[in-house]
Amino acid sequence: MAVKNFKQPELVDEVIGLDEKRRQTQNLLDTVSSQANAAARQIGELMRTGKKDEAEAIKANTGKWKEESKQLGEQLAALEAELQDKLVLLPNLPHSSVPKGITPEENEVVLENGSIPELPANALPHWELAAKYNLIDFELGVKITGAGFPVYKNKGAKLQRALINFFIDEAEKAGYSEVSVPLMVNAASGFGTGQLPDKEGQMYYVGVDDLYLIPTAEVPITNLYRDVILKADELPVKNCGHTPCFRREAGSYGAHVRGLNRLHQFDKVEIVQVVHPDKSYEVLEGMSAHVQSLLQKLGLRYRVLRLCGGDMSFGSALTYDMETWSAAQQRWLEVSSVSNFETFQSNRLKLRFRNAEGKTQLAHTLNGSALALPRIVATLLENNQTDKGIKIPEALVPYTKFEWID
């Protein structure tokens, strides 16, 4: 947890102490309940055989037990609630390969791939290209909703659909079966995947109906398996799905979030797996490879980062970020994040499987973006700009049905 830069080590001792107390209390309560149950059975027996007097005699004792068990029950509930409250504040333990560090600069570059695009001398950033070719209207989005909600038009809109379909098809080829899920979830789902309570302020919340707009398809898709006990042969579960994602991104403004770099609403294809604990790191590499294959097919220069403890999300044990090189902005843009949550989510979800001994055991959950659209669009536009217009990558042409944006 020190690797993860966790600030409250004393919380761990508190949790251990609370659990100790919880067990003691349950023990007491069980004993009292046991006595009361025995007495109730005895009374039943006596009543049936007509020995009313004896029954009445035993009844006299029950008041005491009732009082005691009520008190103990309340204590136990309070302890469990307190324990739970503290427990959900503990982040996941990082995998041993996670580098120490606090800032994104301390992330480890695992590999870089692809060629550096050669741009014409007058190369433009994507927000200017979007205006030049009439692909995206940011101002119109501001009018009808607000900043960070762009309106895609013409070939810009078609490019969205093309990318979504391309990503879904690729995911299905890789064995993921598609699901189409609700865009709003209840609080229980938010807790299940760890967005609550950690990221409460980052989600849009619909108060009248007590629902949250999903920040990622990870939430509804993974929660499909909440309170589920899978058979061993049902693993691995592989799902993919496209959804819009909604993020408040409270407090982030400025030049580095211009254009498509950071949005309140964007489209994403997500891949999710539920796997046997022995397989999860192997699967994580596989998911990383899948995401990389997409970037390769789109002809984008990218790099893979192993996130350092401080930059990793609350629930993750190991995260790879994929970034594409934006030639016109001269910077790397994060387009995917694939993580192994080990049992962090499954513990909250009560997502288990029956192991070889026939016992229930927590499964491991993983997910990753494959891929998020806006920054892919940004780098595609920027890196593929020519004097004649913007060239669509070959792999995408069957989906766009056009080769050039001009």
Add this chain to the structure above:
RNA sequence: GGAGAGGUGUCUGAGUGGUCGAAAGAGCACGCCUGGAAAGUGUGUAUACGCCAAAAGUGUAUCGAGGGUUCGAAUCCCUCCCUCUCCGCCA
């Protein structure tokens, strides 16, 4: 949103105050039977937490959720959630 009906184990479905963690059937698992299978037949078949080094065992809780009545609740009462039928609205 209005009126009514209902929520029981993997499923169907009994169960209106004690002997009910819950009949029966199906499914599933294992065994017998068989050349092999089907049929037949026998046994088993929830989850969580606690005690125990662990297995075995055992205690407690759970019949949509929470609370109440009672010595004792699947069963009675209250609140909430959900499902179904009819009406309303509607892509």
